Amino acid sequence: MAAFSRNGRPVGLDVQYVGILPCATCGVRSMKLPGRNGGVCIPCYAEECTALGRRAASAGSWVAASFVGDPCLACGSRSVDANGWAFWCNSCEIQTAVALPPR
Template identity: 80%
Template sequence: MAPLGRNGKPVGLDAQYVGRLPCSTCGIRSMKLPGQQGGLCIPCYAEECAAEGRRAATAGSWVTASFVGDPCLACGSRSVDANGWAFWCNSCDMQTAVALPPQ
């Protein structure tokens, strides 16, 4: 499970892991965002969010929409990046925070 802050919201990856360690799911791309069981690359983070959404829909509950993806879900560009707690597209300037910045 991703670490939670005092307010119960997820906390981002520590800067020492972002872009340095391999994704805990695929082991191919580098960690960019926090996941349930460790740091994830952008595509694995998007897949984890999609799976959570499918489970919630089946259970009749709501989940927060995720706009994180590679390619960008807004413009289709592959020029996307993340810093451990926020995601952005360099082409269309869409940004979204997915966790609180680590302290």
């Protein structure tokens, strides 16, 4: 399960896990961002956000836009990375924080 702060926001992955442990969902790529059930890779994070967005939209709720994806959803580059709480594209320089930095 993802860690949450006192105000209910997700907290990023500890640096010792980022890029080292396998994704909790696919087990193929390495953890880069916090997911619902542990650290996930960038593509699995994007899939989680898409699924949650569809559920919220069908329930009539507003959802925050997610720009996280591999390839980059803004420019299509595969030069993307994440550090456990933020995502960025090295080509178009889009950046987004997806969680609070770990303590």
